[in-house]
Amino acid sequence: MHIAAVIASVVLALAMLASGVMKVIRAPRIVSMMGAVGVTPRQLPVLGALQIAATVGLIAGIWLPALAIAAAIGLTLYFTGAIVAHVRAHDPARQGILFLVLAAITLALLLLDATTR
Template sequence: MHIAAVILSLVLAVAMLGSGVMKLVGAAQMRANMATVNVTPGQMRVLGVLEVLATIGLVVGLWVPALGIAAAIGAVIYFAGAIVAHLRAHDKGLQGAAVLLAVSVATLVVLLLAL
């Protein structure tokens, strides 16, 4: 079970780091995606910071399990919120958020089972 926890934590961490950095640097495609769901540039930067912090939590959580679990819970909440934002904006482009929510849930479950 521990190997699955490590792999899922790292996969989620890499995905969140990539997304977070794109938000922090204000990549054009990310700005366009965020505008679609009514997220301002300032809010986008905050979301980017949250994703980078979750990345750190997931990686450090490989040695401090409680931190990894907390980061995974945060990721589940974050991506559930992303799906809600897409639905409220009537945006059909929520597949990425849905996949990352599924990975977040799987990571959380495996981390809890690995205790």
Template sequence: MFVTLAVVAALMTAVLLASAWAKFTRPTRLVDQMTTLGLPYGMLPFLGIVQIAGAGGLVVGLWWGPLGIAAATGLALYFAGAVATHLRVKDFKGTPPAISLAVIAAVLVALRVATL
């Protein structure tokens, strides 16, 4: 089961780092989406830092279980907030990716707890 945890954590880390990179480089598509969601432009770096911290927590959490659980829980809450934000403005196109990432983060919590 630990191998499954490591693979899922690695994939999630890659997604988080790519998403954080986009938040720092601010492509037009992302800026337009954040405007639609009603998020201030200045919040993008903060969201990127949170994603980098979550990715780091997942990686280090492979060796220190409590940190992995905390990081995955934080990511589940982060993406649950993203789902709520998309639903608040009725952005149903952006909701499924956020739901998927929230579910994957919850699976990571369960996998890390199971491998302690």
């Protein structure tokens, strides 16, 4: 189970790094998409920084499992909120569902790994 948890953590970390950097640099496509749900350009770097911090937590969590679990919990909550924001704004773009599923699977694998040690 440990290898699956590490692989899921690395995949999620890479996805969060890419998404976070796009928010921090305020990529036009991201600004437009996030604007549709009421996120201002000034809020984007904060959201991106949260994703980058989760990336650091997931990678450091390879050696400190509690940190990876905390990062996966944070991302699960983050993307639950993102999906709620998209639904409330009647925005059909729901890319956050994929990230939510990946974060939840990673969290489940990390918790299973922690309980089998």
